[in-house]
Amino acid sequence: MSSSAKPSAQVRKRDDVYVKRTATRLWQELPAADNAYITAQSRCHGYDLMQLMQKRSFVDVLYLLFRGELPTADEASLLEALMVAFINPGPRHPATRAAMNAGIGKTDPGLILPIALTTLSGKHNGAGSLEEGMRFLRQQQRKPAQDTARQLLTTIEWPAEGDCNIAPGFGSHYSGIDNMSQQIAGHLLQMPAAGTALSWGQQFARALAEEGMGWLTTGIVAAVLTDLGFQPRAAAGIYQIISAPGLFAHGVELANKPMTAMPFIADEDYQIEYEK
Amino acid sequence: MKNNTGFWDQRRGKIFSSKGGWKIGQGIFNHGYSMMDDFVGKTSYMQVVMLNATGRLPERPLADWVEAVFICLSWPDPRIWCNQIGALAGTMQTSAMAATCAGTLATDARAYGVRPLIEGLAFIQHACLDSQAGKSIEEIVLSGNRVRRGKPEIMGYARPIAKGDERIAAMERVTEQLDFDIGEHLTLAYRIEDYLATNYNESMNINGYVSAFLSDQGFTGEEAYRMYATLVSSGVTACYVDTRDKIPNSFLPLRCDDIDYQGVVARDVPDRN
Structure with missing residues (x-):
């Protein structure tokens, strides 16, 4: 069959109907009387932006953007505590080090954060595991955490080296239990808005402790976002928003320093394993 | 073993590369090749891209x-x-x-x-195994694939906006010019296309063609995805x-009413409790 006779060769437009205007339910911009391109009033889910500025916190409005309603005081406190807890992945985190590499290289400052957040999108204890983590908690929290732990521990294939992530958001961290994550989870659990996911996660983490595993950062974020009613698909971005201040701060901290202010691995410590 | 940090300690302050690197004063090495001596002016850029992505110099x-x-x-x-x-x-x-x-x-x-290339190569490679095991084209198309609007949804077939794909004819010319044979995967891909064209008025898209060709060349989906990371x-x-190079903000400017607001009506902000 010649190319022109093949089904793919007949290219014609589909009759799909595309909308004329993009729709949104979360933000309304009302035009100025004398210029339809200029916004005279902005509303977030019906609330006037100027009123939100006067009466509510950043955390309240962040919650409003994604949930469509303002949070209760308890919900806002839980979200704010989560945001403080994970405001900075810390200077050893791969995403932070990506920001630092950008900073020390004098990368355009406006690109430091996208570089770091792109790195943070990874699936290994990064934003890329959050959606799966929330779905795991939503499914598993209906049954006893000990049962889930027992089942997973009997079926898991232990890696020969490195860490074991037994479930999204739970596992070992540098071959041990992530101490800070256990402390943070313990604090969040005491807050009034803490719900079933956090409580279930705590029991699950305890059931894993004997095996040297527990909460990971992403498990806690997934649990809090589950308890607050966020959608799993939004979780990766929320985690990136939460971590952004620390990532950027570390990157920009190095932006006015010489390139010698970060280690450059010596040749003797650079081993090429490949043999031709 | 709990809190045995030996694995991490061995890697602390050291890089172990399976690819290559710059040995200062000696050269820049890539999978055992000297990049300046073996590649520059001797191979195409794409050969090196593929080496970097797959570990094999094509x-x-x-x-x-x-x-x-x-x-x-x-x-x-x-x-x-x-x-x-x-x-x-x-x-x-x-x-x-x-x-x-x-x-x-x-x-x-x-x-x-x-990213759909991963699924595209996985589909045609799995389909090829099914075909070798005796499954018919109809069984391959109808088993295990999602159905949307009454049509089986298979990665590598149909595309948004248009039916047909002019890129396939262009690539078929390249395949012929470069003297490549049509292998088992591509042959099967055409048979699947014929079935879909006859029964659902759909055809292969460029993903399907590339997936089948690269499968015939021995690539995995992940390798194809890595090679084509900057495809667009x-x-x-x-x-x-x-x-x-034009006036700032002049690309598709939107008036306020060009956005279709479908949310709740205006309401007063309550005080914080």
Whole structure:
């Protein structure tokens, strides 16, 4: 069959109907009387932006953007505590080090954060595991955490080296239990808005402790976002928003320093394993 | 073993590369080749791209074939989603690199772009095994694939916006010019296309063609995805340049009422409790 006779060769437009205007339910911009391109009033889910500025916190409005309603005081406190807890992945985190590499290289400052957040999108204890983590908690929290732990521990294939992530958001961290994550989870659990996911996660983490595993950062974020009613698909971005201040701060901290202010691995410590 | 940090200690302050690197004063090595001596001026850029992505240095004709696909996927049309990101970045005077990276990143997507190649190669390789095991084309098409609007949804077949795909005829010419045979996977891909055309009025798309060809050449889906990580980048750059060199903010400007607000009506903000 010649190319022109093949089904793919007949290219014609589909009759799909595309909308004329993009729709949104979360933000309304009302035009100025004398210029339809200029916004005279902005509303977030019906609330006037100027009123939100006067009466509510950043955390309240962040919650409003994604949930469509303002949070209760308890919900806002839980979200704010989560945001403080994970405001900075810390200077050893791969995403932070990506920001630092950008900073020390004098990368355009406006690109430091996208570089770091792109790195943070990874699936290994990064934003890329959050959606799966929330779905795991939503499914598993209906049954006893000990049962889930027992089942997973009997079926898991232990890696020969490195860490074991037994479930999204739970596992070992540098071959041990992530101490800070256990402390943070313990604090969040005491807050009034803490719900079933956090409580279930705590029991699950305890059931894993004997095996040297527990909460990971992403498990806690997934649990809090589950308890607050966020959608799993939004979780990766929320985690990136939460971590952004620390990532950027570390990157920009190095932006006015010489390139010698970060280690450059010596040749003797650079081993090429490949043999031709 | 709990809190045994030996694995981490061995790697602390050291890099173990399975690829290569710069030995200062000795040369730059890549999978055992000297990049300056063995590659520069001797191989094509795409051969080195494929070596970096797969660990194997291909023959020049295969690299030329892979390169031709880049032309098929880099169009200067800002209506395409990734390209529009480049155009939007241009209209707000973002840098060329940021714009190109942003648009390219958008093709790490489920609906279109580069990531679907993983599923495309997986489908045709699995289908080939099914065919060898005696399954009919109908069974391959109808078993295990999602059905949407009454049609089986198979990665590599049908596409958004249009039916048919002009890029396949172009790549078929390249396949012929470079003297490649039509292998088992591509033969099967055509048979599947014929079945879909007859029964559902759908055809193969460029993903299906590339997936089948690369499967015949022994690539995995992940290898194809890695080789083509920047597949659309040049088209994004083109769309960026088009708007960057024009009046800022003039690309598809929107009036307030060009957005269809469907949310709740105005309400007063309650005080915090």
